[in-house]
Amino acid sequence: MGTPPSLSKVAIIGSGCAAMTTAFELTRPEHGGRYEVTVYQQGFRLGGKGASSRGPAGRIEEHGLHVWLGFYENAFRLMRECYAELGRDPDECPIASWRQAFEPASHVGIVDWSEAAGWEAWTAIFPPLPGEPGDDFTRDNPYTVTGYVVRMLEVLRALLEAATQQLGPTGEKERTPLQKLTTLLRYAGLAALTGAAEVTALLDQLARGRAADVQAPLSALLERLQQALVRERSKLVTGSDDARRVWEIIDLVLAIFRGLVQSGTFLDPRGLDALDDYDIRDWLARYGASAPSLASGFVRGLYDLAFAFEAGDIARPGIAAGQALRGALRFFFTYRGALFWKMRAGMGETIFAPLYEVLTRRGVRFEFFHRLENVRLSGDDQPHVVALELDVQARVLGPQYLPLVHFGGLPCFPAEPDFAQLEQGELLRREGRDFESHWDRRRAGQKRLEVGRDFDFVVLGVGVASLPHICSEILARDSRWRSMCEQVKTVATQAGQAWLAEDMTELGWSLPAVTLSGFVEPFDTWADMSHLLPLELWPVQGREPRSLAYFCSVLADEAPPPARPPPGQWVDYAAEQRALVRRNLGDFLERHVHHLWPRARTEEGFRWQLLVAPDPAQDAALRGRDRLESQYVSANVSPSDRFTLTLPGSTRYRLSPLDATYDNLTIVGDYTACGFNESCVEAAVMSGRLGAHAIAQWPRLEAIVGYDHP
Numbered sequence: 146m147g148t149p150p151s152l153s154k155v156a157i158i159g160s161g162c163a164a165m166t167t168a169f170e171l172t173r174p175e176h177g178g179r180y181e182v183t184v185y186q187q188g189f190r191l192g193g194k195g196a197s198s199r200g201p202a203g204r205i206e207e208h209g210l211h212v213w214l215g216f217y218e219n220a221f222r223l224m225r226e227c228y229a230e231l232g233r234d235p236d237e238c239p240i241a242s243w244r245q246a247f248e249p250a251s252h253v254g255i256v257d258w259s260e261a262a263g264w265e266a267w268t269a270i271f272p273p274l275p276g277e278p279g280d281d282f283t284r285d286n287p288y289t290v291t292g293y294v295v296r297m298l299e300v301l302r303a304l305l306e307a308a309t310q311q312l313g314p315t316g317e318k319e320r321t322p323l324q325k326l327t328t329l330l331r332y333a334g335l336a337a338l339t340g341a342a343e344v345t346a347l348l349d350q351l352a353r354g355r356a357a358d359v360q361a362p363l364s365a366l367l368e369r370l371q372q373a374l375v376r377e378r379s380k381l382v383t384g385s386d387d388a389r390r391v392w393e394i395i396d397l398v399l400a401i402f403r404g405l406v407q408s409g410t411f412l413d414p415r416g417l418d419a420l421d422d423y424d425i426r427d428w429l430a431r432y433g434a435s436a437p438s439l440a441s442g443f444v445r446g447l448y449d450l451a452f453a454f455e456a457g458d459i460a461r462p463g464i465a466a467g468q469a470l471r472g473a474l475r476f477f478f479t480y481r482g483a484l485f486w487k488m489r490a491g492m493g494e495t496i497f498a499p500l501y502e503v504l505t506r507r508g509v510r511f512e513f514f515h516r517l518e519n520v521r522l523s524g525d526d527q528p529h530v531v532a533l534e535l536d537v538q539a540r541v542l543g544p545q546y547l548p549l550v551h552f553g554g555l556p557c558f559p560a561e562p563d564f565a566q567l568e569q570g571e572l573l574r575r576e577g578r579d580f581e582s583h584w585d586r587r588r589a590g591q592k593r594l595e596v597g598r599d600f601d602f603v604v605l606g607v608g609v610a611s612l613p614h615i616c617s618e619i620l621a622r623d624s625r626w627r628s629m630c631e632q633v634k635t636v637a638t639q640a641g642q643a644w645l646a647e648d649m650t651e652l653g654w655s656l657p658a659v660t661l662s663g664f665v666e667p668f669d670t671w672a673d674m675s676h677l678l679p680l681e682l683w684p685v686q687g688r689e690p691r692s693l694a695y696f697c698s699v700l701a702d703e704a705p706p707p708a709r710p711p712p713g714q715w716v717d718y719a720a721e722q723r724a725l726v727r728r729n730l731g732d733f734l735e736r737h738v739h740h741l742w743p744r745a746r747t748e749e750g751f752r753w754q755l756l757v758a759p760d761p762a763q764d765a766a767l768r769g770r771d772r773l774e775s776q777y778v779s780a781n782v783s784p785s786d787r788f789t790l791t792l793p794g795s796t797r798y799r800l801s802p803l804d805a806t807y808d809n810l811t812i813v814g815d816y817t818a819c820g821f822n823e824s825c826v827e828a829a830v831m832s833g834r835l836g837a838h839a840i841a842q843w844p845r846l847e848a849i850v851g852y853d854h855p
């Protein structure tokens with residue numbers, strides 16, 4: 146995409162991870178102020194699906210659990226640069242550097258069904274791998290099919306070599322996955338069965354890029370290994386859930402290997418994308434994974450963590466196999482430092498407030514309370530955007546709305562707009578305006594931005610499910626956009642946060658703080674987020690929580706009401722859905738949480754008194770299940786807040802931020818073809834960097850780590 150020398154004004158719509166990345170890239174000092182960026186954002190805060198705020202008692206209130214993975218190279222680089230530029234004083238601000246913003250979280254697990262024990266957590270501490278995410282690479286870029294597999298093979302080789310050695314008593318229970326696998330392989334005698342030397346030789350050839358030569362012998366070897374594993378199963382797993390689970394991991398890893406080798410993925414220029422028409426479970430079955438492994442907590446966790454259920458129906462799981470493998474291989478084999486990194490506060494103050502501060506310093510203008518309603522195109526053959534039509538949701542009294550407040554020295558977004566900065570603010574507050582709800586269309590006015598006068602280039606950073614609402618002209622003329630909007634589906638999500646009066650040990654959870662998935666609905670994912678409590682501001686007079694739990698899951702779709710109903714029929718749909726999520730949280734605490742926290746209930750049921758309300762009077766007054774009213778829930782149902790799915794057969798419909806159909810328009814977001822086609826912070830940041838490249842030819846494409854789609 147060519148950049149006319151006169152281009153300077155860029156209108157960015159939205160402020161999620163993708164849009165903020167584009168703003169960050171375009172306003173780098175190296176550009177010498179060439180791009181004058183204005184961000185138009187509905188409502189009063191930044192962050193989109195990652196937005197979080199501070200509620201009563203300084204509680205962190207999130208859209209949902211957000212953890213960062215140790216392979217988020219682009220996202221960590223962004224934040225490392227952001228914090229370096231911010232230069233906060235550590236004596237004044239509790240989060241002054243990126244290392245203070247994130248902490249390693251290596252304890253992860255699944256919740257698995259056991260005949261003997263019922264629902265049971267199975268966890269492991271993943272050992273730190275060298276470096277930290279965002280460090281420069283000293284080795285080759287590991288993000289190629291061969292790169293992933295070479296790393297996976299390194300692990301397998303280590304296992305096989307270890308398996309040929311004498312098994313000595315370890316004295317204590319193995320904790321790392323590697324230790325567990327090694328022990329099982331030793332017991333199984335699998336190395337002796339196949340010949341470690343033979344495997345090693347083939348792997349060396351594969352690592353040297355001679356995939357075609359090794360395809361047949363390696364396939365045969367892997368099949369033999371699978372057959373041996375199946376033969377040994379009954380001997381290996383009898384009576385031991387641990388052994389069964391390790392057996393399942395090996396079974397799945399072998400199926401991945403065999404699938405990659407036999408399907409010729411190493412030789413296919415499309416790489417893993419070539420597998421995207423299959424669902425990952427079907428693909429694994431095709432290459433020999435057993436039924437119990439496919440039903441295991443590991444595979445269920447894969448779907449749960451990606452909210453991968455069409456229409457939020459858990460009977461309809463689906464993730465494109467190629468992207469699922471890319472995600473899993475990067476996750477397990479390319480992480481640096483820790484497998485997971487948890488933020489030390491909410492996404493709002495850890496990510497978006499620092500970005501806001503750096504960007505405003507660089508001269509970016511933020512227009513809050515601006516909702517894009519329509520993108521107007523020119524009618525000619527070389528279409529471009531001629532105007533943007535926006536609703537002004539509220540008028541700001543001063544020159545600019547200031548969105549941040551301070552909690553304990555940390556700039557944060559508050560849970561409500563600062564109505565004092567708005568025209569007729571008190572009235573708007575009384576009316577209970579929900580500026581982020583798609584169904585609350587009330588507005589103070591309208592604004593039309595004209596090309597040439599107000600902008601030269603548009604960066605559309607809204608979620609994919611918003612596009613049909615604001616891009617009807619593009620969809621009417623462009624079948625590729627229509628296909629993308631039809632095929633790249635999204636799902637609503639739900640999240641609950643519970644502040645508890647006892648610590649996790651008192652509740653019966655005896656292991657370190659953990660992130661778990663694969664559990665039962667309505668909340669299949671739980672993370673112990675108690676580490677956040679010191680940065681919240683609980684009242685000294687009232688009870689203080691001693692632990693904090695985040696739960697997350699999909700939310701089944703139902704037909705929402707129209708955004709513009711006939712007069713008098715307005716429904717506060719977002720509030721209705723929040724009430725549903727609150728009921729779901731109550732049911733989950735009542736019926737399921739005791740599998741994780743056995744002492745959270747008595748014979749009468751869940752101990753509701755455990756829930757700590759932020760207001761001492763409320764804490765004293767609420768009884769029984771009503772105490773749920775004091776906890777925080779989020780129903781992410783507005784189109785832009787819906788989570789983007791990676792359904793089988795859908796990835797080819799994604800358009801790239803580099804697509805040059807519209808001269809002065811680019812799209813950025815986790816739903817675009819960005820090299821990592823699964824919704825997450827890293828995908829959004831990669832997309833945002835591509836969007837900046839589309840305008841400024843910078844960053845270089847090679848500098849976008851893991852972008853292997855020329």
Ligand SMILES: Cc1cc2nc3c(=O)[nH]c(=O)nc-3n(C[C@H](O)[C@H](O)[C@H](O)COP(=O)(O)OP(=O)(O)OC[C@H]3O[C@@H](n4cnc5c(N)ncnc54)[C@H](O)[C@@H]3O)c2cc1C
Nearest residue numbers: 159160161162163193194209211212517785814815825826
């Ligand atoms: C519950 C939940 C949990 C998640 N957990 C994780 C996790 O643990 N780790 C991880 O990496 N990822 C996680 N994700 C995914 C991650 O949050 C997203 O991939 C990422 O935030 C998407 O960023 P984005 O910029 O693509 O889009 P968005 O964040 O959706 O940004 C869109 C922006 O456009 C704005 N907007 C929309 N319509 C308009 C309009 N008409 N006018 C003006 N502005 C508009 C929105 O307000 C928003 O600012 C999670 C997502 C959810 C929903």
